[in-house]
Amino acid sequence: MLPKLSTSDFHLPYDPALINRAKALRLNPTAAEKKLWQFLKTFHYRVLRQRPIHHFIVDFYCPRLRLVIEVDGDVHFTETAAAYDAERTQVLEGYGLQVIRFTNEQVMGDFEAVCQKIGEMIPP
Numbered sequence: 615m616l617p618k619l620s621t622s623d624f625h626l627p628y629d630p631a632l633i634n635r636a637k638a639l640r641l642n643p644t645a646a647e648k649k650l651w652q653f654l655k656t657f658h659y660r661v662l663r664q665r666p667i668h669h670f671i672v673d674f675y676c677p678r679l680r681l682v683i684e685v686d687g688d689v690h691f692t693e694t695a696a697a698y699d700a701e702r703t704q705v706l707e708g709y710g711l712q713v714i715r716f717t718n719e720q721v722m723g724d725f726e727a728v729c730q731k732i733g734e735m736i737p738p
Contacts, residue, residue: 670702
């Protein structure tokens with residue numbers, strides 16, 4: 615069982631070996647990640663791209679909302695990948711994070727709905 619972090623904790627554990635890979639991913643986003651970043655870089659709260667957390671690199675992370683946003687391409691739609699994503703989500707939720715997922719098709723084809731869903735994560 616992973617420890618839950620309190621709201622006063624500013625640090626999530628990460629694997630330092632992932633830093634260079636995260637930097638490389640930031641330089642080569644998918645089309646869907648690039649499109650979503652145009653919205654998230656002006657989001658109400660600061661959002662980080664390709665952020666190492668635990669032994670993973672999440673697509674987007676908003677520390678203030680403790681929110682992970684993932685954009686899933688075709689590689690995520692196999693049985694093996696779905697099981698891995700479920701395990702990964704469970705680990706991230708164990709740190710008190712909320713994970714929301716969108717497909718590339720949702721971001722590219724229904725962008726307004728994706729942005730609205732993310733906006734709904736802001737507390738009243």
